Amino acid sequence: MLVGVGQLGPRETVGTYNCVNVLLPRDAAQLFQSEGIFPRRMGIESWIAHRQLRNHKCGIFLLNGEEWRSDRLILNKEVISPAGTRKFLPFLNAVAQDFVTLMHQRISKNTRRSLTIDLYSDLFRFTLEGSSYALYGERLGLLEESPNAESQRFISAVETMLRTTLPLLFIPPGLMRWVNTKLWRDHIEAWDTIFKHADKCIQNIYQEFCLGQPRKYSGIMAELLVQAELPLDSIKANITEFTAGGVDTTAMPLLFTLFELARNPSVQTAIRREIAEAESQGPRELSKVLNSMPLLKSALKETLRLYPVGITVQRYPTKDVVLQNYCVPAGTLCQVGLYAMGRSPEVFSNPERYDPMRWLSKEDNSFKALAFGFGARQCIGRRLAETEMMLFLMHVLRNFRIDTVSKADIKTVFGFILMPEKPPLLTFRPID
Numbered sequence: 096m097l098v099g100v101g102q103l104g105p106r107e108t109v110g111t112y113n114c115v116n117v118l119l120p121r122d123a124a125q126l127f128q129s130e131g132i133f134p135r136r137m138g139i140e141s142w143i144a145h146r147q148l149r150n151h152k153c154g155i156f157l158l159n160g161e162e163w164r165s166d167r168l169i170l171n172k173e174v175i176s177p178a179g180t181r182k183f184l185p186f187l188n189a190v191a192q193d194f195v196t197l198m199h200q201r202i203s204k205n206t207r208r209s210l211t212i213d214l215y216s217d218l219f220r221f222t223l224e225g226s227s228y229a230l231y232g233e234r235l236g237l238l239e240e241s242p243n244a245e246s247q248r249f250i251s252a253v254e255t256m257l258r259t260t261l262p263l264l265f266i267p268p269g270l271m272r273w274v275n276t277k278l279w280r281d282h283i284e285a286w287d288t289i290f291k292h293a294d295k296c297i298q299n300i301y302q303e304f305c306l307g308q309p310r311k312y313s314g315i316m317a318e319l320l321v322q323a324e325l326p327l328d329s330i331k332a333n334i335t336e337f338t339a340g341g342v343d344t345t346a347m348p349l350l351f352t353l354f355e356l357a358r359n360p361s362v363q364t365a366i367r368r369e370i371a372e373a374e375s376q377g378p379r380e381l382s383k384v385l386n387s388m389p390l391l392k393s394a395l396k397e398t399l400r401l402y403p404v405g406i407t408v409q410r411y412p413t414k415d416v417v418l419q420n421y422c423v424p425a426g427t428l429c430q431v432g433l434y435a436m437g438r439s440p441e442v443f444s445n446p447e448r449y450d451p452m453r454w455l456s457k458e459d460n461s462f463k464a465l466a467f468g469f470g471a472r473q474c475i476g477r478r479l480a481e482t483e484m485m486l487f488l489m490h491v492l493r494n495f496r497i498d499t500v501s502k503a504d505i506k507t508v509f510g511f512i513l514m515p516e517k518p519p520l521l522t523f524r525p526i527d
């Protein structure tokens with residue numbers, strides 16, 4: 096029972112659960128300090144129901160307690176550690192360069208020296224191509240003019256699955272299957288397509304692995320097989336999560352960043368200057384080049400402040416926690432409202448302004464950049480996503496000026512992830 100009423104960010108009952116909303120950095124800090132060594136989020140019943148229906152193991156997103164921790168610690172080494180990131184970084188760079196080549200080819204076919212395009216589906220192809228290359232060491236060929244149909248089916252299956260997840264969150268799990276609505280059938284069908292695609296990629300690499308261990312680095316999956324610390328069905332469950340989780344989550348912030356840079360040309364120019372400066376320091380290891388572009392990295396933080404892909408970060412505190420001088424009992428579902436915090440004038444000055452410089456000021460920004468969550472259970476794809484987005488923007492901004500006619504705000508809709516209601520049109524002009 097919460098002591099007192101009012102102020103603590105509205106308590107809401109969303110669907111069949113009620114939770115406490117946290118909107119201020121200092122309350123988020125308090126909440127995370129009481130998460131314990133097995134941090135827990137709200138589970139997604141419809142996802143777990145599918146795994147049980149098909150007798151699949153769960154990946155770390157759906158696991159909890161000791162099971163989650165043992166898988167997570169093994170996966171961290173290849174997926175989010177600096178050493179792991181350095182190994183897959185060149186793969187992401189090659190895909191980012193191929194995207195620029197594709198754009199130049201399209202522009203060269205035009206009579207005008209520019210291309211105005213809705214980049215939505217191209218960005219999904221880019222992020223799937225990049226994450227698949229980092230995960231499987233294989234190119235899907237999505238950045239050629241005629242991407243293969245099977246991968247296209249996978250991309251739309253991820254979108255369908257994410258779209259049908261939200262309404263299913265509010266149906267009590269037991270009821271879901273008996274209602275057997277089109278919603279549930281579409282959800283299951285999308286999951287089956289996702290697992291079939293991931294299984295095909297995994298079989299390919301597993302077959303090669305059995306015929307002879309790869310001599311050089313060939314992606315995260317191969318490293319996990321060589322290390323053999325995780326059983327094959329756990330590797331499959333987690334690689335499937337990463338394959339599907341690496342598409343929309345990274346494509347959306349790229350679209351929002353390009354739009355904001357198009358309508359804030361002075362910011363775009365400042366970043367382009369920083370990229371030129373970083374490159375002029377001569378050939379260096381790519382990770383060093385990325386670390387010498389703080390403004391570009393801040394632009395991504397600014398995008399995720401205004402357009403957080405995961406709208407909230409949830410925790411069940413393991414001990415009573417005081418939030419805004421109320422006692423919240425252990426086990427109460429609490430969620431940090433990233434969207435509301437990111438646009439709160441109490442937390443950010445001029446919150447509506449797209450101003451990456453705010454992250455480079457001496458201001459105390461602790462517990463303000465929570466788009467990837469926090470602590471031991473934060474997004475494991477964080478480094479893959481950040482690297483993929485930084486490389487994409489570095490190559491694109493070095494080759495093209497980005498423009499947009501519409502200066503009006505993009506309306507966003509919340510499916511399972513934050514998406515634009517209508518994708519903006521962007522104009523690419525090659526820089527000679």
Ligand SMILES: C[C@@H](NS(C)(=O)=O)c1cncc(N2C(=O)c3ccc(Cl)cc3C2(C)C)c1
Pocket residue numbers: 156335336337339340341344404405406407474476511512513
């Ligand atoms: C949007 C945000 N929601 S969150 C985690 O903050 O509540 C999020 C952040 N990072 C990754 C995801 N994933 C997906 O999109 C996805 C699809 C299919 C599968 Cl099998 C697994 C996933 C995960 C959970 C990895 C989602």
